[in-house]
Amino acid sequence: MPLPELTEDCSRCAGLCCVAYPFEAHEDFGLLKAADTPCPNLAPDFRCNIHDDLSKCGFGGCVAYSCAGAGQRVTQELFDGETWQDDPDLMTHMTYALRVVRPVHEALLVLLEAAALPLPQALQERCAKLTRSLCPEAPSSIWDFEEDEVQEALAEVPEFVESIAPFAQG
Numbered sequence: 417m418p419l420p421e422l423t424e425d426c427s428r429c430a431g432l433c434c435v436a437y438p439f440e441a442h443e444d445f446g447l448l449k450a451a452d453t454p455c456p457n458l459a460p461d462f463r464c465n466i467h468d469d470l471s472k473c474g475f476g477g478c479v480a481y482s483c484a485g486a487g488q489r490v491t492q493e494l495f496d497g498e499t500w501q502d503d504p505d506l507m508t509h510m511t512y513a514l515r516v517v518r519p520v521h522e523a524l525l526v527l528l529e530a531a532a533l534p535l536p537q538a539l540q541e542r543c544a545k546l547t548r549s550l551c552p553e554a555p556s557s558i559w560d561f562e563e564d565e566v567q568e569a570l571a572e573v574p575e576f577v578e579s580i581a582p583f584a585q586g
């Protein structure tokens with residue numbers, strides 16, 4: 417079963433992380449903004465105007481952030497490369513999709529690491545089953561990620577991670 421790309425590729429994303437999430441006072445961002453609002457540093461070509469100076473400008477949160485590949489997947493696979501700049505009505509649909517897909521990709525990264533551990537067979541099988549459940553076949557809309565199978569597997573991952581902790585430490 418092929419895994420999706422789990423590393424961000426901003427060149428194929430519509431700047432979704434720079435739009436979707438709010439910047440709050442206790443976080444490491446140089447300004448406050450609401451969710452579903454483009455960051456003022458986001459350029460029309462979806463590049464960051466202060467990319468080389470993020471930390472210096474107080475945007476350490478952007479340096480630390482990764483969408484785990486969810487941004488380009490939402491843009492290219494679920495929205496066929498369209499962007500909220502082409503059609504502003506797409507903005508909230510795209511940002512919602514990012515907020516749904518990103519946790520799935522983060523969980524897949526965790527399971528990928530788990531699969532490399534010397535786990536007993538039962539845990540290996542559970543890891544593989546959770547991974548399969550988080551990879552809906554040929555997803556074409558966000559609904560495919562909101563199916564019970566995906567969301568139930570996502571909810572199980574924290575408990576699975578606890579169960580493998582002794583092997584990770586070993």
Ligand code: SF4
Nearest residue numbers: 434455457458464478
């Ligand atoms: S500062 Fe740059 S990387 Fe951070 S949210 Fe704004 S545009 Fe995106």
